[in-house]
Amino acid sequence: MSSKSRDSDDNFEGQSAVKEELNRKIKEQKVVVDELSNLKKNRKVYIQQRNSNIFFLADRSQTLGSCKKELDNMKKEFQDM
Numbered sequence: 001m002s003s004k005s006r007d008s009d010d011n012f013e014g015q016s017a018v019k020e021e022l023n024r025k026i027k028e029q030k031v032v033v034d035e036l037s038n039l040k041k042n043r044k045v046y047i048q049q050r051n052s053n054i055f056f057l058a059d060r061s062q063t064l065g066s067c068k069k070e071l072d073n074m075k076k077e078f079q080d081m
Helices: 003-037 060-080
Strands: 045-048 055-058
Touching: 003 060, 045 060, 055 060
Parallel strands: none
Antiparallel strands: 045 055
């Protein structure tokens, strides 16, 4: 096998792995959006601070909106691949 075909195989496998990882994240984000959508209005929502174990009280509708936006961005990125 020539080095060019080996490089393209490695690149394809790497791209496939990235696509699979992004697809997994999209599925996770869909679950988050569904869970937030189905919460009762009086339920509290907490957001975890990045790189820490600290959670802060957040507004449910704002959190849902930001999660939907993040899901849309992930879907767009996946389609561009």
